[in-house]
Amino acid sequence: KAGVTQTPRYLIKTRGQQVTLSCSPISGHRSVSWYQQTPGQGLQFLFEYFSETQRNKGNFPGRFSGRQFSNSRSEMNVSTLELGDSALYLCASSLVEGARYEQYFGPGTRLTVT
Amino acid sequence: AQKVTQAQTEISVVEKEDVTLDCVYETRDTTYYLFWYKQPPSGELVFLIRRNSFDEQNEISGRYSWNFQKSTSSFNFTITASQVVDSAVYFCALFNSNSGYALNFGKGTSLLVTP
Numbered sequence: 001k002a003g004v005t006q007t008p009r010y011l012i013k014t015r016g017q018q019v020t021l022s023c024s025p026i027s028g029h030r031s032v033s034w035y036q037q038t039p040g041q042g043l044q045f046l047f048e049y050f051s052e053t054q055r056n057k058g059n060f061p062g063r064f065s066g067r068q069f070s071n072s073r074s075e076m077n078v079s080t081l082e083l084g085d086s087a088l089y090l091c092a093s094s095l096v097e098g099a100r101y102e103q104y105f106g107p108g109t110r111l112t113v114t
Numbered sequence: 115a116q117k118v119t120q121a122q123t124e125i126s127v128v129e130k131e132d133v134t135l136d137c138v139y140e141t142r143d144t145t146y147y148l149f150w151y152k153q154p155p156s157g158e159l160v161f162l163i164r165r166n167s168f169d170e171q172n173e174i175s176g177r178y179s180w181n182f183q184k185s186t187s188s189f190n191f192t193i194t195a196s197q198v199v200d201s202a203v204y205f206c207a208l209f210n211s212n213s214g215y216a217l218n219f220g221k222g223t224s225l226l227v228t229p
Contacts, residue, residue: 045216088157105159
């Protein structure tokens, strides 16, 4: 079974631009969560989608948004990029909603904002 | 409030040594779940174990073992006879009702195993 895939793997953007990251979950998984990882703040939860509905959102500004499609694939968007948005963005999928069960993570998208 | 503390930022051992990674958590819930994930240099988090708060049995999986003690709110991870391939960052994480649908991660412990 294929794992979680994320595209692109690496991205360089300039301040003020916007970016869209994509995540394809494991086949059959309906929940997709997004996390931001930085050296200073560690791993922080962004949001989770289950059956195309956002179930929960972390403490991030409205510039961070996402969506999930009917095939469970998910995208996250960051508008008006800031230098502090440079991070590894990880996507995780699981069979059911919520993280009480194991989540399977993708390799991440490394975003650099200059 | 819920919190996960991994006090060890970095650990360095020589191959074949045993090493224990500490994890202390805080939660007021009686039902919660604890996890360990491994993050190799490639970046993706690899699931290692999940434990619910009602199951205090220790678990062993090959060279890996986990010691869950509710009395001290700890969920420690031991690697026996470490190998170079064990070099990675290891994260302990907590899930409970107050965390919504998210995992609350510790800051991670970077383990370096040298030949």
